[in-house]
Amino acid sequence: MTRSHAARAAHGGGRGAGDGLGRGAGRGVRTAAALTLSVLVLLVAGSGWLYLQLNGDITTFGADGFSRDRPAAGAGGSNVLVIGSDSRAGGNRRLGGGEGDVGRSDTAFLLHVYGDGRHALAVSFPRDALVEIPSCRMPDGSWTPPRSGAMFNSAFTVGSTVKGNPACTQNTVEQLTGLRVDHTVVVDFAGFAALTTAVGGVPVCLPQDVYQGDLNPNLGSRGTLVFARGPQTVSGQRALDYVRLRHGLGDGSDIGRIKRQQAFTAALVKKVRARGMNPSALLPLARAATAALTVDPGLGTADRLLAFALAMKDIDLHNTKFLTLPWRYQGARVAVVHPDADALWADLRADRTVDGQDAGGTARPGATDDGKAAAPAPATPTAAPPGTGIGVAVYNGTTVPGLAAHAAAELRAAGFTVLGTATAASQQHAVTVVAYGPGRDVQARTVARYFPGAVLQQGAAPGVGVTLGRDYADRPAGGGGAPAAPPERGAGAARSADDDPCSDLSYG
Template identity: 50%
Template sequence: MTDRPGKERARGKPEGTSVRPEPSAAQHRRRHLAKIAGLTAAALVLATAGAGFWFYEHLNGNLSIFDSAGIASDRPPDGPADASGSQPVNILLLGSDSRANGNDTLAGGELGAGSSDTAVLLHVYADHRHAVGVSIPRDSLVDIPRCLLPNGKWTVPQHDQMFNSAFSLGASPTGNPACTQNTVETMTGLRVHHTIVVDFKGFATMTAAVGGVPVCVPNDINGFGIHLKKGRQNVAGQSALDFVRARHGIGDGSDIGRMKRQQAFLGALIKKIQDRGFDLTALLPLADAATKSLTVDPALGSPMKLASFAQSMRSIKLADITFVTAPWRYAGDRVALVHPDVDTLWTLLRQDRTLDGQSTGRPADPSTAAPVSASPAVNLTVPVLVQNGTRTYGLSLQAVHELRAKGYQDVSAGSGGIEHAVTTIGYGPGHQGEAEQLAQYFPGADVRADAEATVPLTVTLGDDYAATAAATASPSAGPSPTGLPTGIAQNSRPADADPCAGLTYG
């Protein structure tokens, strides 16, 4: 029960008190002014308290909380603490494409089961001064563990399912965030401390509350209900939503391209909020907009808990945040996560280490540290045939030399095949694992089974490989990151990067 100001009981004079002399006129005036000042101050306190209480209740009524019963009981442990006892925190940020609760007015479409359009796992290091945001492709093929359905039943584990289908399990219009949280914990071995879901309507309102966000649109977009002009601009509301949702008519039309724009947008949004400061005129409209759009786990289930959580993030500077897309490749019309690079990424975060394997302040303990890479042994004797699927002369010989330099012993060049935009790796029966290992040297390659294969592994080089080879050979090309697996280095983006930079795929 909330305490409210009550009426003060009248008090009489205690018996036996002495009679004081009558005050002078000047004393009367001073007491009168003091009384007015006191009453005015009391009125201001009560008015402020009343407004604060009303606003708190208003924000509290905005929040939606998902049921903790769906969160798995068998969960990963917390990350290692630093010298002060502080521990890393993992926050799962989900963008719901649900059309329920008026969201259809912004995005159109049918009212049905919500799915997770966007997923970012934010790892806040134990020092609470550095963070990494990992974007997980929505079409990634992952294992979904047991999940609780709205009818109270639990599903059986599912193999090789699209990542965003976890949010759709149970066909609830508001989605199944607990299932997505369980899936991320199973996939990464990281304990997810908080899950936050934001919908279309709330996202649009939040961008308006901060006065818009600066973005860079690579080209004019006109189609699928989205209309944006090319170039730098400030977007808010519907136009901001269009920018982060657009896939068709921009870049290569891929979900990977959309994630790169979302990362650029998040960096610009954080900068905008930090630049405005944390005064009430900036925070109250944002708090109102944010809570209207959020569905959170029970641990964040009140405005006070949200405010405390936000306060704990205040020391993280934009320059100390890095975005990275989980290392990926095409797998037909889906996306597969690249091993061992993605395993290395999860291991680094479990150890609370930066992407280049460094500590953010806690001394390393070699007796407890797990190896950074959990990759299995590579079979370097497996025969590999390399074909040129481009119009770039001599490309297959270049790839042959590169693979031999990596230690492959039986690599040969074959005749060119059909022109390919994307490099493909075909594998014969029993050689899928070896194909997965080979794919780490061809980021974004499409790995597929080939029942008629004449050799265990066949690499058909695509235009993507030709472009990478040309950039590497160019004297003007900047140095590539060192100390990072290729799949991590090529998918990383500093949060303070220019909003027009790094939008290769969109």
């Protein structure tokens, strides 16, 4: 990594060559630190007087590990990937980190800033989500083979370096979403504590009393009360303790913790807005935030950060949304629900908001620049069925007779070419699997739309094959023949920065 200026050390933001943390107490803070620091930097960095201050605190990482086969740009807006790092360098060590020599990241989110400059959406990725890790660059310059069914957070550990591998995580997100990532930002949590103190504390809410044993499940007893139920204000170490909370709340899952961390970030953004956008309020926040950032070369100077920040200056609290990638449990891990997730990515590529609005900043079809109705557009030809040109082999992975023939009929009706049906080697499949060979990922995703909850799995065999599981056999009658409709992703599903801080704080 390189440093824009040596001035970073003068601000107390030095980054040493410390060890990477393990999966210990520091894990929970990463989502909130990432979400908080990145959003705030992008919100508050847009003043010219901060130029030199910010420039001195910015650290960059190399872009030589970015994929050579990247998605094209979408219809509008921009995407920033934010990764939470658990490096033990500098002040991170004293804040309760784990141990180990490999930089880890158990959290990440994609921030989409819409083309109209008035909406933003942050989509969180569960750390245990099973995804494909594409080919990634190692420290010696070689490239790894792709891996299927890997946990999302393992992308950052490719190469086993203390600093982690942000380029590999970016490659993974681009392959998973089909969205081009314009910038990637890595944050640590030492600056997070300083930031919460600089803002004067953050209002949070607890759904129930929290004890020492909830912060440390290995304590062996309940311990003393740490947080009382209800609203309160936290900063510094107490803010870190709050965002680490997992055990003892809801089902104790990381998914529930993501909900509380999103609420925390919303409250912090609201606090910054309330303090005002003036130099005396922004300087300590900007210094704390940028001191914790490592960015790609595209954001490596203050003027580049400024340009991006200016794109967010008109986004109000209600239009700042938080969402978690559509998911379901798969044993101890998390599976991506591809029909729903694919609809979300399609919305972002088209620059549509979570309530379906076109936010591209361009005139809608049927209107002219003066708002008057335009002449009707010529009729477009009827589109070919979505499965046209895609060949699929279908296998029955259950003991239910005739299941493969039933699925084959549905696929043919959607335009797919069924290459054959057969009984799978194992008839104990609980979940439908869509397997695909090299270069067939787009076709596989199209097939997966017709099997809600299916798991995508890349292999060496060519083509696309569907192995039906009990989930398909148990589907209600009449439930096939068309892809499942995308779930409602309106105000009820996405959190807004102006929502009640005591609402929707846990899962289970």
